[in-house]
Amino acid sequence: MATLSLRTIRKVLGANAILKGIDLDVQSGEFVVLVGPSGCGKSTLLRTIAGLETPDEGSIKLDDRDVTRAEPRERDIAMVFQSYALYPHLTVRDNLAFGLRLRGESEATVKSRVEEVSQMLGLGALLDRLPKDMSGGQRQRVAMGRAIARRPKLFLFDEPLSNLDAALRNQVRVEIKKLHASLGATMIYVTHDQVEAMTLADQLVVLNSGKVEQKGPPLEVYARPASRFVAGFLGSPSMNFTDAVVSDDSTSAVAEGLRAPIDRQRFGAIERGRKVVVGIRPHDVTVRKGESSAHGYRDGATPTEITVAVDVVEAMGFEAYAHGPVGGAPFVARVEGAADALPRRGDRLALSVEPAHVHLFDPETGRSLAGAP
Template sequence: MGSLQLTSIRKSFGTHEVLKGIDLDVKDGEFVIFVGPSGCGKSTLLRVIAGLEDATAGSVRIDGAEVVNTPPAKRGIAMVFQTYALYPHLTVKDNMGLGLKQAGEAKAVIEERVAKASTMLSLDEYLGRRPAELSGGQRQRVAIGRAIVREPKLFLFDEPLSNLDAALRVHMRLEIAALHRRLKATMIYVTHDQVEAMTLADKIVVLNAGAIEQIGSPMELYNRPANLFVAGFLGSPQMNFIEAGRMGETGATTMGIRPEHIGLSREAGTWKGRVEHVEHLGADTIVYIQTEQAGLVTVRLFGEHPYSADDIVFATPDATSMHRFDADGRAIGL
């Protein structure tokens, strides 16, 4: 219950092709996140799965059944949007149970499911309130609860945390992760936030310009990016990219090294340079260095370090953590 197979999914708006042949297999119970820059097609793909957009071509199968011509209400899915889409005149309890009521479910079934979801999401004390009396995080929990009571085959999340402040996003990430563990349900989640993708997903699908660049676990994509796009998209600060010729490397066009894989010293090292800027973040120190051999390099150091602009320093990359890319941007030796 809850598997999803996409085969050769294409979607065009007029002459503009938004999805360019998407193939994806999601297993029952997986938490899969679509991530990519704005305009890459991730929300459109989610809407095709939901039936809110018609695919121009291709197949959508849920639990083995073709649903391309099945209306959204019959697909066994529940969707949580960026906007909470709650009815302001209804209480929390009535908002959560409305979909079941409209579907003709018995009152006792509605009561039972709303009570179960409410307890799961710590909403019991708010059931009699209306949306205007709730915080943003509480409203989002109500929207998630409305999805839970439907007991769907697939949960679809379209950037559900983007309207929340930073601290609340962290809290809601923890709640959604815990919810997935309790429900053991299949979840498809769209975000532009790589931190959400890295911390929540069993499997990440990196999209770019309507096509899939790479699929894998968070650590697979972080440690073994398939190409320059994935290497540069995942990771903050971004991976350093250096012309291979500047480093005397042969057989590669571009070399890549993550900021945390570079050591820093005032005495000696591989690349000599001048500090351009330092970000003192407490837990980390980010140092930007203009080097003679590798150009501008970003170094991430654990903890606080007393570097300042204009300091002369030496950066040493960990050779075992170096990534190599060919002229087409593909990883060499992946």
């Protein structure tokens, strides 16, 4: 258990600035997930924490000790690699014991730790196997076991689940969550998968092109994205964005087929006529049945908040995603209902949305127009 603090970490590789001044504080026992698209610098940041890369600028403190220039072996950190990086010539037992032996632990300690870890992760039957004789999930567990056996101050995970199939990924994700709970260790986890990010994190750190876009508890980040980037990155399908103009009475943002109510409490008074980007998650709309056309959707006379001319419907079984243009931009709406009650191509959907679910962003900077919460 340890605390970690990063101050203005910068890293340039060749002509590319990979990290552009990262500040981050990790509390003891916290599970921090670094998330972002490919190339955002999350892996480089993790490797910098591990000591595999040296920052060009900034400082890294582990438990108040400055380790910015320390060798990886001097940091007492464990890392689980995307490729697992198991030693192919060593059995599971020796893989688990490798770090302990290097640190000169007694054979008795080594034995008991290996025992303990293999029990914790259910590796007992695999101890004498070589990595090549195991499945991906088993190797993944060995890689975690190798990290755990050392009892390091800090665990680093570099996209540890991305080589697993979907079902296994869900299962191991839960295992990692449990592990964190039982070990109470400080962990930093890198992923580009928002589901992992949302489910695992105590603190979510969204990175975009070498900078921290937003950090905070995952649900808060989800509910109050600080920027159009964060809003679009989290959630699936992604948030809908439409260019709009604030209405004369400043109560709504208006575009063709869209009249989105503005939450005064969150956004304050916004001058009328201002150009904004309206963000609405597909899950946050409700169909106003009486006003929709065909299949029980009637084309109503009263103006609705959102009107979508459906051109594609993706049926998922328990729900469907209806696609169509709104205000010149593509729009996706989640629709619930039985298969025969779903909208079809050519239908007009009337949707409404709660003011709390309408996000407004500055079209220039992409930052949220909401004041500090």
